[in-house]
Amino acid sequence: MSTSHFRVIEHTIQCPSLREYHHGVRSGQKLQLAIKQYVPLNNPHPGSDDITIIAGHANGIPKECYEPLWDDLLATSKVKIKAIWFADCANQGASGVLNEDKLGDDPNWFDHSRDLLSMVTHSQDQIQPPIVGVAHSFSCSSFVHLSLSHPRLFHTLIFLEPMIQIESPSKPGGRSPALWASTRPDLWPSQSEAEKHIRSNPFWRRWDSRAVAKYIEHGLRPVPTALYPFDPQSSNGEMSSAKVTSNSVTLTTTKAQEAWTYLRFNITPYEGTTKKDISSDSAERFLSPDLATSAKDGTNNHPSYVTTCPWTSLAFEFLPYIRPSVLFVWGEKSHINTPGARRDDKLLRVGTGLGGSGGVRAGMVRDEVMKGASHTVPLEEVGETARVVSDWLMEQEKRYMEEKKFWGEYDSQKSGRGGLALSEKWMEYVNLPVDTKRKTKGSRL
Numbered sequence: 001m002s003t004s005h006f007r008v009i010e011h012t013i014q015c016p017s018l019r020e021y022h023h024g025v026r027s028g029q030k031l032q033l034a035i036k037q038y039v040p041l042n043n044p045h046p047g048s049d050d051i052t053i054i055a056g057h058a059n060g061i062p063k064e065c066y067e068p069l070w071d072d073l074l075a076t077s078k079v080k081i082k083a084i085w086f087a088d089c090a091n092q093g094a095s096g097v098l099n100e101d102k103l104g105d106d107p108n109w110f111d112h113s114r115d116l117l118s119m120v121t122h123s124q125d126q127i128q129p130p131i132v133g134v135a136h137s138f139s140c141s142s143f144v145h146l147s148l149s150h151p152r153l154f155h156t157l158i159f160l161e162p163m164i165q166i167e168s169p170s171k172p173g174g175r176s177p178a179l180w181a182s183t184r185p186d187l188w189p190s191q192s193e194a195e196k197h198i199r200s201n202p203f204w205r206r207w208d209s210r211a212v213a214k215y216i217e218h219g220l221r222p223v224p225t226a227l228y229p230f231d232p233q234s235s236n237g238e239m240s241s242a243k244v245t246s247n248s249v250t251l252t253t254t255k256a257q258e259a260w261t262y263l264r265f266n267i268t269p270y271e272g273t274t275k276k277d278i279s280s281d282s283a284e285r286f287l288s289p290d291l292a293t294s295a296k297d298g299t300n301n302h303p304s305y306v307t308t309c310p311w312t313s314l315a316f317e318f319l320p321y322i323r324p325s326v327l328f329v330w331g332e333k334s335h336i337n338t339p340g341a342r343r344d345d346k347l348l349r350v351g352t353g354l355g356g357s358g359g360v361r362a363g364m365v366r367d368e369v370m371k372g373a374s375h376t377v378p379l380e381e382v383g384e385t386a387r388v389v390s391d392w393l394m395e396q397e398k399r400y401m402e403e404k405k406f407w408g409e410y411d412s413q414k415s416g417r418g419g420l421a422l423s424e425k426w427m428e429y430v431n432l433p434v435d436t437k438r439k440t441k442g443s444r445l
Contacts, residue, residue, distance in 0.1 A: 011035040013122050015090050015115045020108040029102035033115050034094035038084040050082040053132045056139025060258040062093045062218040068210035069378050072386035079393045092253040100226040107261050109311035113146035130155040130400045138163045141315035151323040156396040158327045160378045164315045166299050169336045178262035186255045190247045194220050211379040223248045263307040320353025325364040327392045331373035
């Protein structure tokens with residue numbers, strides 16, 4: 001990160017020890033979360049109403065790849081930013097390096113939402129409202145879950161090409177979403193060879209050159225690692241066939257953890273080995289409690305598919321209960337959020353349920369389409385993404401100040417003696433029948 005724009009403070013905190021899936025962490029191990037706090041140098045004395053951003057990355061993308069976005073946002077926005085807090089998921093990036101000997105093989109997207117809530121609690125003296133969530137791809141589902149866990153935490157959410165849907169992005173008979181991650185090269189004889197591979201790959205050629213440079217800097221790491229030690233016999237006793245030298249480099253996020261983040265294994269019905277084993281039906285619920293009991297073909301949570309992605313379906317089910325305002329940013333050429341139903345089903349669903357914001361009709365949900373961009377829109381159209389985010393932040397800052405003024409002046413009339421006692425008004429109303437209806441404007445009870 002250019003020190004001419006931000007002061008970067010690094011934090012490491014402990015993750016909640018209980019992960020949603022039993023094999024998300026090795027037995028008895030505790031995971032850590034690597035966090036960067038970006039403090040704008042142009043705002044050395046932030047005001048109490050300056051915005052704090054909590055950000056989320058896409059699968060396999062280090063948090064540092066989004067630094068060009070923060071650079072451009074700072075240059076574009078008229079809204080004052082107090083700080084940007086960004087953590088790598090526990091099994092990825094710098095967090096994954098800290099945890100490489102502790103991670104299991106069964107990550108859950110919603111573990112990250114609990115880790116972020118732990119981060120907010122740990123740094124609650126610094127992470128104060130108004131708080132804005134900016135998430136990309138799979139982390140959008142984590143932020144949906146986090147918003148439901150604490151409905152007042154976020155004032156607004158910005159979802160950049162979210163992975164929130166019931167349908168699989170792959171067509172029937174198509175390629176597995178995890179195939180690319182599972183088969184990609186992950187060991188090179190030198191840094192220069194790794195860089196050559198990345199710069200020549202179509203996936204990265206679409207990106208802004210600054211984001212590519214950040215991936216090369218933070219998406220690669222030197223050996224030895226737990227996966228690629230100098231000794232060909234790894235820590236679990238298995239032999240590694242890869243040729244590792246002192247100049248070799250590998251991926252910071254292992255391709256195994258990236259692939260396991262895309263999909264969950266569901267290869268065969270459970271069959272007990274003895275009569276004392278639990279029933280197959282009970283075991284299925286233990287192993288896959290978040291799959292549908294029945295589902296249409298082509299859905300992410302189909303109980304009969306050998307690989308599933310239940311978190312996207314759950315996040316989609318949660319959308320009506322989202323209370324913050326939401327901005328969706330789509331890539332015009334996205335293979336996930338294709339034009340039409342794939343966008344409208346989310347746009348028109350958010351905030352429409354019990355406890356929700358009111359959705360599109362209430363002016364709380366909107367979307368923008370980035371021309372020419374794909375699913376990695378904030379890494380491709382960096383400047384344009386910053387402009388759209390900046391415009392939205394200006395609107396939401398105004399709404400925040402209006403709401404703050406309202407709550408500062410509002411009197412519930414239910415307490416007396418400075419909030420210590422029940423008021424006369426409370427006692428008057430509590431003596432009425434339980435089904436007494438509230439009075440309308442201009443009427444008397």
